[in-house]
Amino acid sequence: MGCLVLDLFEQELKKETLFRDRNVLSPHYVPDHLPHREKEINRIMKILAPALSQKHPSNLFIYGSTGTGKTATTKYVLKKLIEVREKYGAKVDSVYLNCRTYNTKYQVMLKLAQLAAPEENLMGYAFSHLYEKFTNYVNSKRVIFIAALDEIDKVKDLDELLYSLTRANDILESGHVCIIGISNRVTFKQKLDPRSKSTLCQEEMIFPPYNAEQLKAILLERCKEGLKEKTYTESAVALAAAFAARESGDARYALRLILKAGELADEESKKVVEEYVKKARAAVEEDVVVELINTLPQHQAIVLYGIALLSGKDGKYKRLAEEPPGKDRVLFSGEVYEEYKDLCKRWGLQPRSARWFREYLNELEMMGLITTMISGKGVRGNTRLIKMAFPKEKIIGALEKKLH
Ligand SMILES: Nc1ncnc2c1ncn2[C@@H]1O[C@H](COP(=O)(O)OP(=O)(O)OP(=O)(O)O)[C@@H](O)[C@H]1O
Numbered sequence: 001m002g003c004l005v006l007d008l009f010e011q012e013l014k015k016e017t018l019f020r021d022r023n024v025l026s027p028h029y030v031p032d033h034l035p036h037r038e039k040e041i042n043r044i045m046k047i048l049a050p051a052l053s054q055k056h057p058s059n060l061f062i063y064g065s066t067g068t069g070k071t072a073t074t075k076y077v078l079k080k081l082i083e084v085r086e087k088y089g090a091k092v093d094s095v096y097l098n099c100r101t102y103n104t105k106y107q108v109m110l111k112l113a114q115l116a117a118p119e120e121n122l123m124g125y126a127f128s129h130l131y132e133k134f135t136n137y138v139n140s141k142r143v144i145f146i147a148a149l150d151e152i153d154k155v156k157d158l159d160e161l162l163y164s165l166t167r168a169n170d171i172l173e174s175g176h177v178c179i180i181g182i183s184n185r186v187t188f189k190q191k192l193d194p195r196s197k198s199t200l201c202q203e204e205m206i207f208p209p210y211n212a213e214q215l216k217a218i219l220l221e222r223c224k225e226g227l228k229e230k231t232y233t234e235s236a237v238a239l240a241a242a243f244a245a246r247e248s249g250d251a252r253y254a255l256r257l258i259l260k261a262g263e264l265a266d267e268e269s270k271k272v273v274e275e276y277v278k279k280a281r282a283a284v285e286e287d288v289v290v291e292l293i294n295t296l297p298q299h300q301a302i303v304l305y306g307i308a309l310l311s312g313k314d315g316k317y318k319r320l321a322e323e324p325p326g327k328d329r330v331l332f333s334g335e336v337y338e339e340y341k342d343l344c345k346r347w348g349l350q351p352r353s354a355r356w357f358r359e360y361l362n363e364l365e366m367m368g369l370i371t372t373m374i375s376g377k378g379v380r381g382n383t384r385l386i387k388m389a390f391p392k393e394k395i396i397g398a399l400e401k402k403l404h
Pocket residue numbers: 026027028029030031033034035036037064065066067068069070071072073183184218251252255
């Protein structure tokens with residue numbers, strides 16, 4: 001028995017694989033070279049360069065849709081800046097924070113203060129104390145401190161945070177705080193308080209989506225590092241690039257396709273050809289939906305399950321005239337609420353009120369799992385109509401695993 005287990009382990013180790021370094025294809029990997037971002041890299045460097053000679057750089061706001069290289073580019077430039085600092089001993093410091101984790105002014109300041117005084121335990125101290133720690137550090141070290149706040153739209157009290165950081169610059173005798181804000185939400189800037197907007201957006205950059213040609217170049221570089229020689233064809237890479245360009249020019253999605261295609265090919269022919277990219281595309285979409293479903297709170301999951309079940313059944317209300325037969329049915333919110341209550345009872349749960357139910361529908365719609373619209377006159381008054389956004393079979397399968 002022991003021998004058998006060892007054999008299995010050894011087999012796993014000795015298994016032929018087409019991956020040279022799988023990690024290179026993961027979205028967290030920051031490559032040493034970022035094709036098609038040279039212009040953006042140069043512009044950020046130019047904005048930050050004054051810091052190296054103790055001058056005050058402008059704040060910078062970077063936006064662009066998902067997977068356009070905002071995070072990778074910013075991290076790359078900060079890394080270069082620190083390399084130059086080490087070489088010439090300039091008084092520059094930088095920090096990169098993802099505001100999905102640091103999502104309040106307090107959390108951000110706690111992190112900044114911890115960097116200023118790493119030997120102290122500052123947890124639980126008042127904001128003003130943390131603020132003083134941080135500003136004292138910048139002042140006494142005469143340092144230009146660059147704070148890159150990624151996904152900055154996630155900070156709940158952002159206007160106050162930006163106000164505090166600007167005020168720091170007003171009171172500092174020497175040293176300076178510079179902010180790089182990054183977001184993929186286009187509407188975010190419009191919602192900012194005018195004062196915050198003028199603070200953050202002293203300089204602005206938009207990262208455009210990549211086209212198919214650019215994505216192909218990005219993927220080819222990653223494949224060269226991540227996959228063994230001759231284990232992929234250029235046409236397979238081009239196809240993954242074309243799929244991603246058609247979606248939204250998202251490099252993360254393109255990488256995900258190639259990684260998945262690599263995994264599928266690894267099980268079979270050990271060569272990534274177009275067929276595997278096509279299979280990967282379906283598998284990746286499924287993965288995304290399943291991941292989303294696994295994060296749903298219980299009652300939202302039950303509502304979605306009810307919608308999926310009803311979509312396949314003929315309802316007691318007659319089909320809407322414009323619905324093609326054989327397609328998933330458009331549902332009325334009343335019948336979905338009834339189904340939800342029935343399911344809750346079946347599982348011994350207390351159903352939530354209609355008000356909560358409407359909230360669940362809003363959240364499911366925001367996640368893109370369903371679409372809803374308000375019916376026009378004539379269709380049973382003004383009722384809300386609901387439709388599944390994905391084939392119900394996949395959804396039902398994932399939900400049954402989760403709920404049972
Ligand atoms: N020009 C590029 N060259 C090589 N890899 C790239 C390039 N642009 C993006 N990538 C890779 O694509 C993935 C997504 O990029 P990144 O995380 O920087 O996107 P983002 O714009 O920050 O997206 P989001 O708005 O979703 O945070 C990462 O793995 C990154 O390494």
